[in-house]
Amino acid sequence: MSSITIVRPDPTWAAQYEKTAKVLRGILGEVVTRVDHIGSTSVPQLVAKDILDIQATVSSEPQLDDATQLLVEADWELRPPRRDHAVPGLPSDELQWVKRLVVEPMYRRRVNLHIRVEGRANQRYALLFRDYLRAHPDTAAAYGAFKRQAATLPIETVGEYADLKDPVCDLIYLPAEEWAARTGWSS
Template structure:
């Protein structure tokens, strides 16, 4: 069981500013690498309750190019996690047990990029579904007893159902 606190809070208008600040730091650190950096996840969706962790999506032509820049992520306070269970992804965490940022990096054209973008835009375009998701997340956070696996499991049915709907919607 995780020792991390799992808390879902109401939307914070500072989250976009936190993202922009981190984006600038990442652009500076990756000055010699062409990347696209986007705010994703629940903190990127206005009025959606979320864990107060800024999720960042990086698109790059070849994801392996980030592997030789691991020290730059470390210098910004990130822990380099490799694929961390998702083939083709590079994953970074900042903040230890009090996480503040997650970075998900994928190669241009990958399904990982499409999946993240589709789910974000789908929730932005469907506020009633976003509210349902917020309710599920809040209930999961309250009842998971700091167990990350349980928290994820309690959201899984919603995510599986709506990610498929999001991909269909996004593609049309």
């Protein structure tokens, strides 16, 4: 039995994000250039784990650690990994995939906060993936069907679930890049 639970879309996820983003902006101040709702909970009508994924963007590598330190001081917990998977066809330079992952203080709303550097491949990936799924509800529905099926597999950790999802997300992302070029998409 899988340790992953996928739930129906919650119409309050956007409001929950706004409330959490306000707290994050209060903690991080000018260290971040933006805070965005990403991941499945940011896509209307998409099933998801009931965990908000949020991306905090910083303008430079040293600010990754500055932001992380501010969050740790506010009782957020630093977690692995310290990088995202490299996507076929995108830059393979390690710096393009560096991030910090922190989770909410104990007894608070579940949040995975991904801190990434502005303009890097992984920062763009999260935003373009979200926007592509928002603009393509049939693709989002197919992705949701995959997630529901994956959650029935004997997966023991969230890391195993992420490893299973990564190539599927890449299959969505690659046409998203073509869509972005065709439409003039900008984050």
